[in-house]
Amino acid sequence: MTTTLTGPVLVLLDHASTGALRTTVLELLTIARSLGPVHGAWVAAAGTPAAAGPDDATLAQLGEHGVEAVHVLDLGSADARLSPVVAEGLTALAAGTGAAALLLTSSFENKEVAARVGVAARAGVVVDASGAEVDDQGRVVAAKTVFAGTWTTRCAIRTALAVVALKANSVQPVPADAATVPAIERLIVAVSEAAGRASVVEHTERVASDRPALGEAQVVVVGGRGTNGDFSAVEELADVLGGAVGATRVATDEGWIGHDAQIGQTGVTIAPKLYIGAGVSGAVHHRGGMQSSGTIVAVNSDPESPIFEIADYGIVGDLFTVLPQTAAELRRLQG
Template structure:
């Protein structure tokens, strides 16, 4: 089997969890090969970590264009590496930036594109991707029939599994196109530091909705999330009401998540919200309305007041028992 290129998403000198998942999945399709762009002083550390998760080759490229300009330099680098390596497939994390990078790359390669895959497999004809479609009401299995498959994969699709291997590092000098410098980054605003995990990467998410009654109602949601070491989500109704920041919205017009545990508190379960979290492995709903549509989706349901249920659960988690 040929190489499977994995674009490495990294921060603070470490590979982010979704990219480790992709290296794990890539082993199903062929021989993993990592692409590390703009690693800087951490390049050697990133390459070693990629090798620990099965990458036989690590393609490395550093240039100021990756930091100074938006998306296009990454596409130039990937395009050049793909042309030289002729991989079986290209896997990219399914973030907003990742999906734009994947789309531009597929266009350059005249290849098919599959986005938001939730599982990967392979048969005699090549890679297969499983997607959740129509607001996660159905699952379909798809394949790219023209060119090199470019596939973006949702976080929490699999558990990252180390597979240490002897990897080689290949330095790449990227020839940037004129288009690469047309969109310049002129300023950056650092993300507010938080001890909670990133929403789209979290294994556990506790979300609040209209039932919280207001911004102050999210206190019990946050307390339970902290006890579970979870991320905090919010429904569109709560966000539109100004009760919680838009960056935490889960849904069709917010972030799509797929944690191992999703706890929905005071959320009715409108299709807009379901589209963003229906692929969660286990769903727990807390709602005082027994007819709430969320119960049709939930694996476990509690009919009750979230202001009683959530603090009780938090107390149970943080109070030692004999």
């Protein structure tokens, strides 16, 4: 019975400009080890500290999680921030290594990359997956919730290359039983003229924050219409819990908070261990982006709000009373 893939499993090693790995990469590596031999794909913009590849500390971290080889993609003068450029690099790498699967974190950028790789390599693609395994026919099977989280599906990919973008917090990262010493291999990619036709004309750095990224956070506190534009209680509780701040579409459309905080079918999809919705009604488009959360807590003054139908714990009350009291009690317990 086939339980692992014969070809390598490529993992896109998302990292900061400094070269530090994103936390979600370790989750991907944990899943990848169950599929087959793990290879990393390292893409970095020319001129950044990470352009030469992972440093010794990062390489050791990758070895602790079972990575056998790290492929550093040399894209020449092409802009590595463009999804067509990254997709061409990954497509060339998959063909050169005979990869059987490509795993990415399911972010906005990576989902576009996954789609482009799927077209170029004629590969089956599943995005926003919550897990992946190999069945007894040697196919990659991805788990995915659909219809606003009301159905859980299993999608078997029948092409030679399977491309799967996985949601953050899908698994708990676990180091390999035995560490490896990853080999470094450099691949020079001749990027096509078509891939570089688009250009980045402006780049704004995200404001530095002690909060985790919304898509990666294990705790998310969300404000909705019930905040009436005042997110102070939401932000206070998020900071006490060490979590991220999210919002519903109506809150972002009203301009109460930036659109990068929107959670839902047209926003960020999250799967934290703890979701707290304050003044959130639970509209279907919002539920589609958060229903995979581990524990759902709802605070709303309206006992008929749809959010209570999916909540593990529900509090009928004024969020401006409940959230500050909760934050104060947590601070007391934390000493």
